[in-house]
Amino acid sequence: MRRRAFIASGGLGLAGAAALAAPAIAQSQLEVKWRMATSWPKSLDTLFGAAEFLAKRVAEATDNQFQIRVFAGGEIVPALQVLDAVQNNTVEMGHTASYYYIGKDPTFSLDCTIPFGMNYRQMNAWVTHGGGLELLRKFFADYNIYNIPAGNTGAQMGGWFRKEIKTVDDLKGLKFRIGGLGGAVLGKLGVVTQQIAGADIYPALEKGTIDAAEWVGPYDDEKLGFYKVAKYYYYPGWWEGQAQNSAYINLDQWNKLPKNYQAILTAACSDAKSWMVGKYDTDNVPALRRLVANGAELRPFSREILDASHKAAQEYYAELSQKNPKWKAIYDPWNQFLGDEIQWFRLNELSFDSYMATSLKKS
16 A cells, blocks of 8 residues: 555656656746847848847747847937947847948958958858957957857849949049948049948938948848839949848857857857848849849949959058058958968859859850
8 A cells, every 4th residue: 555655656756847847947047138239120121030030049949038139220229339239238239230330440341341352151261260250259359249140141232323333433423322341442432432221221312312322232122212213233242242240249248148048149140140141142033133124224333443443442451451450460361361262262163153154144
């Protein structure tokens, strides 16, 4: 009788332990609730969508114990002030493009893109295996930020112009919305540049405050409606052979996270980067066809403009290296890595892509 009672009570004990195991594990995890300010309007479902994707990944991996609430540009802070908000711990985290902050230091642009720089795969190689991320994190630490790559647009288009641009002289006096160091380079050629948040570009273009504007590529540009007020669509966006977006995390907040949460957040950022570039590569194709059907006229930048811009870019980088040691400390190894990558890509990747392009024309 006692044996049966012991077995029965033991059985109930095991069942009870099993029933309590899952909640107990969940309860043992730290509950974290963060806010993420972004530089993107909600209408851009690839840029803003990547931030949402990241947050969802983190929540799913932690049984909703680590929650990140995502805010569009302007909801907490202006779109181009995400860096300050994270640095000052106004928000724990941000999602943005680092070249928006070149007014503080041009070195920020190396975390995103610079004119005539790397393509997506080269940038990915540099930050994951070429030592780039370690150099960038040393720089960002001075701003109380831990940065993680968390998106990429791939190569961008050259933007929308009200009139055709054939020569360098056509650029003089042109009022152009452009992000990052592309503005500094074009400024050497007489362009009057402005950095305007995505949601504010169309009104400026429509009112004639600017003569031309670039953003990302066909999918976003169609959503923003640029083709309605400027019909000439130029390529390539030589100032953005890729554009890496980053998650900014307040350094103190990062250090407070348990190691497993740090690992989960890092993995989610990597997933978001892959998700973004894949979505753009997919959605840009039909979007470009629709834009052309709606009257957009594709135009390549002339060799004259490309050569003059390239020369101006190299002069600008040399000037920065002479006066900005933080820039030089990252740019020099970045430039060496790019040179090596271009030799490899020229040999193999470019020859394959060139053949495929000519093969497609024949078929």
